[in-house]
Amino acid sequence: MRILLWHVHGSWTDAFVRGRHEYLLPVLPQGGHWGLGRAGRDWPDSVREVTLADLDADQVDAVVLQRPEEIAATARALGRQPGADLPAVYVEHNTPKGDFPFTRHPLADRPDIPLVHVTHFNRLAWDSGSAPTLVIEHGIPDPGQLYTGELPELGVVVNEPVRRGRVTGTDLLPAFAAVAPLQVFGMKTQGLAAAAGIEERRLTERGDLNTHELHRELARCRVYLHPMRWTSLGLSLLEAMHLGMPVLALATTEAPRAVPPEAGAVSADVDELIRVARRLIANPEEARRRGAAAREAALARYGLGRFLDHWDVFLADLRARPRHSDNERPEEQILVPARERKTP
Structure with a gap:
């Protein structure tokens, strides 16, 4: 299939475009969230940058939507309405904001565009x-x-820990910095030590490294700490598990499903997490053992092959399902579990 999608969430896109399809990413001279294209990433040749104004509508078999505004943008560019005469799916990456648990999704009650969540919690x-x-x-x-x-x-x-504050658990960092020095990676980490009231010698702001450098440097740390209160499921947590790191995570959103007890600790009790952090820092062999369990769990549930197989099943169903007008409702769609295969 030839799939149109915007490069919005880099880590998710990095996995999605490694499938068996052709991926069309809009590009603009100024870049930005509406025109990043490949953004210099080392992706397969099947990932192609396109200019929407020059894109033939018949070249698109389906569109993967990730923002409500993309529905109208696609219709304007292609002259085809997502969900009506163009197969479409909406991927929701985020936890709801606002009046939770009463937050209505922008596509609530729409029968024409299936809504795919990346976690069961979402x-x-x-x-x-x-x-x-x-x-x-x-x-x-x-x-x-x-x-x-x-x-x-x-x-x-963590990205933007100063601005996001309690969402990313920035206020919890001083307690962990008292156990061991912190190395904090991510976008806009400048000024974090001062904002969190942590001595500079106890917190190193590493900034936004490229993926390979991030993995290499992160893997040198004894333990991975995931202090997020309200994020969908940080892919950095899954990457740390793949690296073989033991992990400590707040028991919020999807983390209890992602991290088995033997991989480290998952708890809403910060004092418990601090106790485990102190023990793992002092016991490298236990840390290594728990990291191996984390990697095993991550490969089993969040391996690339499993992810791409499930998307293949869904996309085949999406292409085959009849289109619906606004006053029609499709029959309930069931995703048949894909045949498991080893991660390439």
Whole structure:
């Protein structure tokens, strides 16, 4: 299939475009969220940059929507209405904001565009009304078991921790910094130590490294810390598990499903997480053992092959299902579990 999608969420797109299809990514001279294209990423040749104004509508077999505004943007560019005369799916990456648990999804009650959630928690949390919904869990290209744990420090990956504050658990970092120094990776980490009231010698702001460098440097830390209160399921957590790192995570959103107890600790009790952090920092062999369990769990549930197989099943069904007008409702759609295969 030839699939149109915008490059919105880099890590998710990085996995999605490694499938068996042709992926058409809009590009603009100024880039930005509406025209990133490949953004210099090392993706397969099947990922092609396109200019919407020059794109032939017949060249598109389906569109993967990730923002409500993309519905109208697609119709304007192609002269085809997503869900009516163009197969379309909406991927919801985020937890609901606002008046949770009463937050209505922008596509609530729409029968024409299936709504795919990336976690079971998200599907539960959003009020989608009668819209057809399902879950296709994340997949991660395996970076390999790079863990060394040579540094008795805690690694954290978070974007904009100063601005996002309690959402990302920034206020919890001082308590963990008292156990071991923190290395914090991600976009806009500048000024984090001062904002969180942590001595500079206890927190190193590493900034936004490229993926390979991030994995190598993160894997040197003894333990991965995931202090997020209200995020869907940070892909950095799954990447850390793939690396073979033991992980500590707040028991919020999807984390309890993603992290088995033997991989580290998942708890809403911050004091418990601090106790485990202190023990793992002091016991490299236990940290390594728990990291191996984390990697095994991540490969089993969040392997790239499983992710792509599930999307193939869904896309085949999407292409075959009849189109619906606004006053029609499709029969309930069921995603048949894909045949498991090894991650390439």
